[in-house]
Amino acid sequence: MPELPEVETIRRQLAERVAGRTIVDAQVLDPLWTAPVAPAEVETALRGRAVERLRRRGKYLIADLDEDRYLVMHLRMTGNLLWVAAGDDAADRAHLRVRLVLDDGNRLVFTDQRRFGTGVVIDGRELLERYLDARLGPEPLDPGFTPDVLRAAAHGRRAPVKAFLLDQRRVAGIGNIYADEALFRAGIHPLKPVGRLRRADFERLHAGIVAALEKGLAHQGASIDDYRDANGEQGSMQNEFLIHLRAGQPCPRCGGPVTKLVAAGRGTYVCRNCQRAPRRRRVPAP
DNA sequence: AGGTCGGCCTGGCAGC
DNA sequence: TGCTGCCAGGCCGACC
Numbered sequence: 001m002p003e004l005p006e007v008e009t010i011r012r013q014l015a016e017r018v019a020g021r022t023i024v025d026a027q028v029l030d031p032l033w034t035a036p037v038a039p040a041e042v043e044t045a046l047r048g049r050a051v052e053r054l055r056r057r058g059k060y061l062i063a064d065l066d067e068d069r070y071l072v073m074h075l076r077m078t079g080n081l082l083w084v085a086a087g088d089d090a091a092d093r094a095h096l097r098v099r100l101v102l103d104d105g106n107r108l109v110f111t112d113q114r115r116f117g118t119g120v121v122i123d124g125r126e127l128l129e130r131y132l133d134a135r136l137g138p139e140p141l142d143p144g145f146t147p148d149v150l151r152a153a154a155h156g157r158r159a160p161v162k163a164f165l166l167d168q169r170r171v172a173g174i175g176n177i178y179a180d181e182a183l184f185r186a187g188i189h190p191l192k193p194v195g196r197l198r199r200a201d202f203e204r205l206h207a208g209i210v211a212a213l214e215k216g217l218a219h220q221g222a223s224i225d226d227y228r229d230a231n232g233e234q235g236s237m238q239n240e241f242l243i244h245l246r247a248g249q250p251c252p253r254c255g256g257p258v259t260k261l262v263a264a265g266r267g268t269y270v271c272r273n274c275q276r277a278p279r280r281r282r283v284p285a286p
Numbered sequence: 287a288g289g290t291c292g293g294c295c296t297g298g299c300a301g302c
Numbered sequence: 303t304g305c306t307g308c309c310a311g312g313c314c315g316a317c318c
Contacts, residue, residue, distance in 0.1 A: 001311065032295085059312080076312055078296085095296095114296045116312070135313085159289065168313080176311070225297095225310090265291075266311070 002075040003059060004140070004173030005216030006227055006235065010081050011056045013230040017083065018063070018102065022050045025101040032115050033097050045121045046071065046100065058136040058172030062128070070128045072120045073110070078226040079117030082109050113226055136172040140209050145171075147199075147206040154194040154202070161197065161205070162190035163264035174209065176266050177222055177237075177244050181212035184243040189275040190263040196278070215240060243269045 002010075026046035028039035049065040056062065061081065063071040073081065082093065086105030098110035098119060110117060122128045137153065138145045153170050154161075164170050165179040174182070183190050185208030188201055197205070221227060221235035224245070228234060238245075242252050247260040251271035261268050 003312095074312080076295095077310080112295095114294090114311090116295065118313095157288080163289080166312085267309095 001077055001175050001177065001224070002079065002221070002227055003175035003178050003216070004056075004213055005178070005219075005237065006221035006229075007056050007059050007061055007075065007173075008217060009221045009235065010230045011054055011061060014081070014083060014108070015054045017106065018051045018108070019053050020050070021106075022103040023047060023065075023100050024103050025099075027099045027101075028097070028119070029099070030097040030112075030115060033110070033112075033117060033119050037120075042119065042121050045069065051102075057132050057139070058168055059175070060132065060136075068124055070122045070125075072122060072128070072131065074118045075112075076114075076116035076118065078113040080111045080226065080228050080232075081230060082111060082228070082232055083107075083230045084109055136168050137170045138172065140171050140173060141213060145206070145210075147202045150206050150209075151197075151199065151202040154197065157195045158193045160191045160263055161188060161194040162266070162268060164194040165209075166264050166266065171209065173213070176268075177224075177241070178209070178212045178216060180244040180269050181215075181242055182208040184208070184269075184271065184275060185211055187274050189277045190261075190268050190270060192278045243271065245269065 023046050026043040028034055028042055031039050034042045049067065049069060052064040052066060054061065054063050059074060061073045065071060075081065084107040093109055093111050095111045095113045096109055097112050097117065100108040122131055138149055154164060157164060162179055162183065165174050165182065182205065186204040188205060216222060216237045219235055219237035219240055220229055222237035223234035224238055243258055246258045246269060249258050250256065251258055251274060254271060254273050256271055256273040258269055258271055261270060
């Protein structure tokens with residue numbers, strides 16, 4: 001699934017290629033992409049607009065357009081934003097949903113097998129910031145993200161730490177893969193109530209989040225199923241997982257078996273030796 | 287108000 | 303073999 005490292009990989013590959021280009025044509029082939037807004041409305045809003053820059057916030061890719069307009073895209077589960085060079089045929093791409101034609105003849109195409117991906121046009125920086133801030137907490141790779149920021153966000157919360165990490169309003173950009181990797185690195189069990197963690201736990205969790213995300217970035221993201229970078233290439237982070245998807249295999253730290261459980265409704269991988277389970281609440285006597 | 291859960295969607299796979 | 307039904311998961315809205 002595209003999480004922060006995957007989306008940032010795509011952004012880095014595309015940023016210089018789209019900056020300064022004008023969108024000469026926009027075709028939204030799947031109305032689900034823009035729903036509840038009509039595709040024609042989005043196409044009209046994009047045609048003729050120049051792309052000033054491409055940036056990322058959490059798992060959102062944002063194209064800053066001229067006239068204070070913004071195209072906010074989300075890949076969700078199976079979305080891909082692909083670069084198609086002028087002359088290459090884009091029509092045969094599987095699950096093609098959106099096509100943006102640039103003034104140099106190159107194209108950006110959004111493909112999405114499961115059609116969860118979205119595109120939203122927002123007019124005005126104020127509205128954009130409001131849209132993002134309502135959904136997203138701090139950027140975990142920004143210098144302002146510290147163990148204390150994490151600790152303050154967790155204060156008083158009873159949610160399991162894995163649910164906390166998956167909640168984009170607490171920390172932006174972490175999904176199922178990097179939550180598992182970060183918790184393993186920190187030696188924290190995913191079901192532990194986040195508000196019960198100690199200061200030292202937040203230090204290790206912070207370090208684990210940053211290390212897991214940077215590892216993902218260094219390997220151009222994880223291609224478990226549909227994820228491809230902007231060039232259609234697979235990342236290699238899936239070969240570097242310490243714990244995620246490794247049920248039955250030996251823990252890289254202690255050699256014990258990796259086990260799978262469900263936390264926050266998601267398949268979750270842990271080493272029960274390195275990540276000690278919280279004590280279960282006592283059941284009242286009958 | 288914080289936390290949990292179902293729905294969205296499709297392909298792959300288990301089971302009959 | 304071929305069909306049905308279930309599962310995966312990010313985000314959002316409904317619900318408790």
